[in-house]
Amino acid sequence: MKTTQLSRAIFLALLVAGSAQAAKTDVTIGMQLEPPNLDPTGGAAAAIDEVVYANVFEGLTRFGPDGSVLPALAKTWEISEDGLTYTFELQAGVAFHDSSAFDADDVTFSLERAMAEDSTNAQKQLFANIESVENVDGAVVIKLKTADGNLLFNLAWGDAVIVAPESIETLATAPVGTGPFIFKNWVQGDQIVLEKNAAYWGEAVALDKATFKFISEPTAAFAAMMAGDLDAFPNYPAPENLPQLEADPRFSVVLGSTEGETILSTNNAIEPLDNVLVRQAIAHAIDRSAIIEGAMYGYGTPIGTHFAPHHPAYVDLTGKSEYDPEKAKALLKEAGLADGFTTTLKLPPPAYARRGGEIIASQLREVGIDTEISNLEWAQWLEQVFKGKDFGLTIVSHTEPMDIGIYAKPDYYFQYDNADFQALMESFNAETDEAKRTELLQQAQNIITDDYVNGYLFQLAKTGVASVKLKGLWENSPTQANDLTGVYWED
């Protein structure tokens, strides 16, 4: 190291530190998982949306911070009487990042691409109900097969963003959207950098530059925050460090809710779990508070059914499965399994599953139910549990919004087949009146709770950590996203 090189390096370091004092316009966000690629329409990984949703790509509609559906590229829209035809007026003067123009043809291209036979869109079923999409002199007209109250909601998903045919080839590695931030570069395994889109059609954003750094190990996340390498960690992975971060004046810990219902999925098709008494016994054998305290260090709200508590339609049914080991043993005896039984407990990688699994295993052992734990990679979990349905119990958090509809699919991995629940969901989908939809949702929650289909544990909390001076980050996450449009540095 010749001396000149050394002195230049020190000078450089000072320069960088110096500039930090002036009003900060760049931000470094921590993320646990690195997206496999950056095409939200081509893959389901949550991490893709966490980088690009609302920042790089925009759909016709978008989710607001509280989960409500707001206009985006579609300025206004009218719905026909029979609810089958939607006409969208598009924003004017909008351009893609490669400065190619944005118009109705791009919308038809994007939606038809997602609906196509050989499409690799992970949420293809969102578009199943669409009959056709046309460009009628500048406006977009969507015709539906059957009336469906969810269309605006579905179009707000990350998988329904609008892309341009010109940039479709290299979308996965060089995303081109219409959003307020342009993709700058991507150091695989380390970080992705976005920069301000000067020619953005909408409101100007406060930030010039945003860097997403990928840190999967909880210890490393803590060290990075403490060392000041990161400005914010929206989904902080290690709840056990939160008290210490909260005590540090530099940081503020923001607790919000997510769409992640964490459940003890039970295979309703195999012996003896097909007996509702056994499932009820399991429900009473589980002490939710111990799990939340043990696995998530207190961060998480108990749920009695498969529904997000922050949603207005939520019904608190935790009372039907309160912790009562004696009752659980009695139920088992009633079901003819006085001396208990053995089943498998297959756990995917996340911490809530691995830690929750050990605690649940010891709680079930109390009432005589022995579980063989096996820890699986995501790929193996999908193969054995999700597709193969070869499991007794598993723990997973369903993070898609409003996904109570999965109980209406008999071939879904926990294989619950209840005709009147399926009928209920049909009528819900067709219903457009808000009050009626809420009432139907509440009925649905009661049915799956009474049937004890799964062990409903807790709603994943959004444990966001950010620098005290950084404002505008989403408190809750109605969908997986880090919307930076409203983010700014205070002083």
Place this chain on the structure above:
Amino acid sequence: MSDSLLRLDKVNLSIHETPILHDVSLQVHAGSVLGIIGESGSGKSMTAFSILQLLPQGAVCSGNIHFDGMQINNLSEEQLCHIRGNEIGMVFQEPMTALNPVQNIGAQVAECIALHKSVSRSQALTQAAAVLERVGLPNNEFPLTRYPHELSGGQRQRVVIAIAVALEPKLLIADEPTTALDVTTQAEILALLKQLVVESDMAMMLITHDLAVVSEVADNLVIMRDGRVLDHGPTRTVFNELKHPYTRALYDASSHTPERNASIEQVVPLVELTDLVCEYPMARRSLFEPRKMFRAVNQVSLSIFSGESVGLVGESGCGKSTLAKALLGLSPIVSGRIMLRGEQVHSGVKVSNKVRREMQVVFQDPYSSFNPRHRVGRLIAEPLHLLENQPDKHQRVKLIRVTLESVGLDGEDANKYIHEFSGGQRQRIAIARALIIKPALIILDEAVSALDVSVRAQVLDLLAELSDSHELAYLFISHDLSVVRSITDRVLVMKQGQIVERGDTDSVFISPEHNYTKTLLAAAPQLPQSNAEASRI
């Protein structure tokens, strides 16, 4: 006493509290050779090392050592370093390991020169070349860039000598310089040493266990045993008077010829070899050339009659061991026939047990021919494996005890381990192992060369007795002519895989025909006649 170059008086040495030398006093005069004789463990090497103060850790040395008028045993390490190599040179026993294998010979000799004289590297190298020429390694044949592993034992010893005499030291200490060498090479090295002493008026201290070697080279003698000087004086007087009983015992053992009645029956030969050829592959020179084969045994024919003791002499590398191994079926044969009692024996690959029952072997190194993990009983009973009907447990124990006693050991030794026995006793056990299945022929491959003179005599006596009592034939392989002469009836001389001369032992020794035999006999050092009244044991 006045002009003695080196004088030791009352030198005592102990290592880790075990006493090694007791009041050793001797002196060496410039231009003269002092021979130090003693059997292994007599402390002769330690005397040499205490002069140079090259002693192992934990050594305590007292008394004083005067060299060239100065007391050197209390000098500082730095001053001693100045003397070593410069004033006193040293030559060691094992030439194969005495040189640094990863450095070429030029550098190793030049290093000694550059160390003591302030000369440039190139000057040191030219002087090194000169010294190497002087010790008989001409540069054209042996360039300085040669590595030790490319030289033979004798040539390496010449390099060690070159290093020792490079700076014309006043004193040269030679610790068993020729023990590991062949007879002819030994003669050349001794001649070289004598010539160097004369040329540069150098004093030499020659340490050896071989009376014959020292009698030809040394002017004065010192005889040591268990760290004490027992006898000393000019060589001639020591040999004539044989004053000290130990000196007399040493002398008798060296010239000992065991009692044998050579009974030879000229019936069908026990073993007959015709046109035997043995080869083994040499290191592959380059990938494309096929592997060159080295012909160790080249068209050898010989026959051994039962009860006869045949000698096979030759220098190392002449193929005598390969021949022995071929006979025992231990190494592959290319062509030729081996007949046992008139019956075709060797059919190319495997030697049958029937044949092996007739032939057994005794090796040279007593410390390597036994499995340290087994008891002696099990060791000598191993050949019983060859018998069709294995003796039962009881018979086996009795057989072991009888065989042990027949070689002069105690029946109880059967449950001891091999490390509890001396070299001589181990060779007796090896002979017991060979005897146990009553073979017709025992092959003795350098069986006594590793033994001290006195022990060697006892083992030779044992072999003589056994050949009479057990109707045994011997094939006695050795490079030591005096031993072969004392025990064999007939002798075969071997050179580069061929037998160059054969005949009765006495006629071959007295009037050799082939000139190779002549050079061999001339090179072997002769023990002078002592006019002390020869006492027979």
Place this chain on the structure above:
Amino acid sequence: MLHYIFKRTLILLATLFVASLVVFVTIEVVPGDPASYMLGLNAQEDTVAALRAELGLDKSRPARYWTWLSGLVTGDFGTSYTYRTPVADMVGDRLWVSLPLAIYALVLATLIAFPAGVYAASRRGGITDTVVMALTQLGVAIPNFWFAMLLVLLFAIKLGWFSAGGFPGWDAGVWQAMKSLTLPAIALALPQASILTRVMRSSLLDVLNEDFIRTARAKGLSRRQALWKHALRNAMVPVLTIMGLQFSFLLAGAIIIENVFFLPGLGRLIFQSIASRDLIVVESVVMILVLAVVLVTFAIDLAYAWVDPRLRGSR
């Protein structure tokens, strides 16, 4: 000498070929399919099938092995299933983390081990010898990932001299990059340095008992001169063997250390691609590690010949 090199090269190529076969077979039977992993929970059957076709996963195994192998030779390792970028680039920038780390650790280990080993050997039985031996005993016994955690706790969090992990990339300045590799290198180097010191010491002690050292002393060289000029070079052969072996330990150890310090190196890439069943990346990275180890062993063999003329084959 040429013959010696030619033979070793032949063995090297054969080992690489067989290794590639073993790697492909073991990894191909891994349950779980990357396509379904990428499409997540509620992907339909046909979308998964479409993606498999797109990634070429539906071709027969021998065909895929052949394309991968021919790619290996030309340096094109194929495209990653999940990242959809050429594996070569991904592995390229990761190599720029793992390789410098391994070399940095090896250099550190050697710089510590050589003087310590030689010093301990020359003062056999002295206090320094016992102290060095005790320290190396500890160094060998400490699990390096635990040692790494302690390093982070002390230097990164308590003293704040170093960052707790992460790699700023070489364009952030050589000094910064090396600084971030320092703690991981120390954690990796400790056990290697201890083993190397012990081997150095015992090998030197063996050589010091040899006859030619006595010859050197008889020439007038002091104890230290004899050690430096004659013993050291002869002691190198066993030391080289251990250094060769250790390089493969180093690479393996790096996989764990990269986890503790979240360095974007080959180790973590292997873990991530196994988790996402990105088979082509796993196979290529394993092959690169094997290539590195085999090349190092080849270099060590050549070094033998340079150190010890006896191995150079007859003139």
Place this chain on the structure above:
Amino acid sequence: MRLRSFILGALLVLIFFSAALISYVWTPFDITQIDIKLRFKSPDFTYWLGTDHYGRDMLSMLMIGARTSIAVAIVAVGIGMLFGVPLGLAAAAYRGRFLDEAIMRGNDLVFAFPALLIAIMITAVYGPGALNAIIAIGIFNIPVFARLSRGAALSLWKRDFILAARAAGKGVTRISFEHILPNIANLLIVQGTIQFSLGILAEAGLSFVGLGTQPPIPSWGRMLADSQTLIYTEPQLALFPGLAILLTVLGLNLLGDGLRDWLDPRLRHER
């Protein structure tokens, strides 16, 4: 000094072995009992080493963890010896011929894969677990013992007592097992202890990255991994498992050195 370190080594190994054996019969507390209220207790009279992040007694966890680590290491060394030694003996017996070359090339191949890489590949393919860890570590031990026993056997084959045995008509296999094996037994024992300690480190490493023994069976490596996130608030959780690994490996290495000196006659007089 040597004798003292040998005794220290033997003592440490004894402690951990007995802890592992006792754990089959009795542990201070039942580790299946998870009681979140009792977590992070620092060492006191009831919980000698405090409790972990699930409120389980650290001492009991360490005892059962010792059982897994020692079991995995022993079986792995066993595999190494069972397959490695015969291969080495065979290679030496047929030295220079095809079998020798094949075995040696096989060794080079296994050595080419960094040890942990084999472990990762196996556990990734067949799923994590103690059995796969055993196989993975075992496979790496085979070439170590093969190479060691071949080297030692080669030098023995040159010895005269082997020629004598051949002259007594004994076949290659009988000689290998009757004469060669007993004489290299010392070397194998010493190398066995070294590989044993490496096995413990390897198992801990594997469990640390989640590929070794799976819950609910405790293992030192995984206890370290679990304690990683809590290292800033509860450092003692990382302290005890790390120390356990360190002391066991140290004990084994000292034992190995002591055995080498005691069994190898050449070094004996040096003491």
